[in-house]
Amino acid sequence: MERPRFVTLVPVKPPAHGKSRLRGLGDDERRRLAAAFALDTVAACLATPSVAAVLCVTDDARFAADLAATGCAVLPDGVADDLNEALRLAAHEAARRWPDLVPVAVCADLPALRPHDLEGALLSWAGAAGFVVDSDGTGTTMYVAPTVDFDPRFGHHSRADHLAAGAREIDGALPTLRRDVDDAAALAQAEELGLGIRTAEVLAGLQTR
Ligand SMILES: Nc1nc2c(ncn2[C@@H]2O[C@H](COP(=O)(O)OP(=O)(O)OP(=O)(O)O)[C@@H](O)[C@H]2O)c(=O)[nH]1
Ligand SMILES: C[C@H](OP(=O)(O)O)C(=O)O
Numbered sequence: 001m002e003r004p005r006f007v008t009l010v011p012v013k014p015p016a017h018g019k020s021r022l023r024g025l026g027d028d029e030r031r032r033l034a035a036a037f038a039l040d041t042v043a044a045c046l047a048t049p050s051v052a053a054v055l056c057v058t059d060d061a062r063f064a065a066d067l068a069a070t071g072c073a074v075l076p077d078g079v080a081d082d083l084n085e086a087l088r089l090a091a092h093e094a095a096r097r098w099p100d101l102v103p104v105a106v107c108a109d110l111p112a113l114r115p116h117d118l119e120g121a122l123l124s125w126a127g128a129a130g131f132v133v134d135s136d137g138t139g140t141t142m143y144v145a146p147t148v149d150f151d152p153r154f155g156h157h158s159r160a161d162h163l164a165a166g167a168r169e170i171d172g173a174l175p176t177l178r179r180d181v182d183d184a185a186a187l188a189q190a191e192e193l194g195l196g197i198r199t200a201e202v203l204a205g206l207q208t209r
Contacts, residue, residue: 006122006144007053007094007101008045009087012038012067012108014060019109021182025206032202035063037111037181038198042072044107044113044176050122053098057090058109073097077195087143091150104144105152109180111199112190117177118142121170129167133159135178135189140179143167 014016015034022030038056045054054072058064064074078089091103104122106113121132121142129145140158145151145167153161163169176194181187187203195203 003050003066003123003153004102004125005052005100006050006104007055007098008048008051008118009090009103009105010042010045010054010056010072011087011090011105012056012058012060012063014058015063015077016060019182022184022185022187029202029206033206034198035066036084036196036198036202038063039066039070039198040111040136041077041106041108041113042067042070043198044110044115044118044189046071048115048118048122050119053094055090055094055097057086075133083154087152087154088150091147094148102144103147103150104142105154107141107154107180109182110141110177110190111181111187111195112176112179112193114176114194115194117174121174121177122173124170124172126168129162129165130170131159131162131167132174132177133169134180135186136177139180140172141180143153144170 014030019034054073056067057076073074077086079085087105093178131140132142134141179190
């Protein structure tokens with residue numbers, strides 16, 4: 001049987017409002033870091049062999065241009081303040097553009113993400129709704145399902161919500177896919193794993209001040 005190929009849906013909250021738990025930074029520094037996380041996440045998705053397309057979802061029109069410059073497609077949210085509904089709408093748009101690709105949502109706060117880990121998770125996907133638990137053990141960093149079943153439950157304690165909805169955990173070490181960054185401690189752990197080039201650049205700028 002032919003291996004499935006995927007379109008990654010990457011939701012990006014406008015960087016000026018995202019990553020609010022990264023404390024001790026000025027607004028502009030936090031915005032630049034949130035933007036760099038997203039750009040590094042997208043770069044890793046684009047470099048993943050089973051990923052044939054990347055569709056970012058953001059309501060930040062200016063940042064959309066920066067994302068598009070990396071080679072991905074970009075779509076506005078379609079609904080305000082509802083991450084899961086925005087992802088559902090994006091999955092349907094992806095099915096219209098790329099009917100042969102399976103949609104997979106990947107959070108945009110994975111600055112250490114390596115194509116090897118995303119590829120590993122996609123190769124382990126069993127064919128129904130599946131998800132990857134975050135490093136902290138309660139959240140979700142990736143959700144995949146055929147378009148007709150695509151029903152993500154990102155949010156507080158999303159691991160429990162995904163399990164309750166019948167989705168299956170995708171196993172494997174996958175350290176860089178699991179390490180989402182919400183706060184300074186997680187950023188330090190991502191740094192140990194090895195940051196993407198954009199995040200490393202922004203962080204180096206902050207540290208030399
Ligand atoms: N397009 C879009 N993306 C969102 C929305 N809410 C969250 N996201 C993205 O979904 C992913 C997971 O969200 P969170 O971990 O809560 O990130 P965040 O909202 O930037 O961070 P906090 O301010 O700490 O809540 C990140 O990639 C966010 O950018 C939304 O309403 N629309
Ligand atoms: C989106 C959410 O991320 P958190 O804000 O809990 O890191 C989740 O894990 O489903």
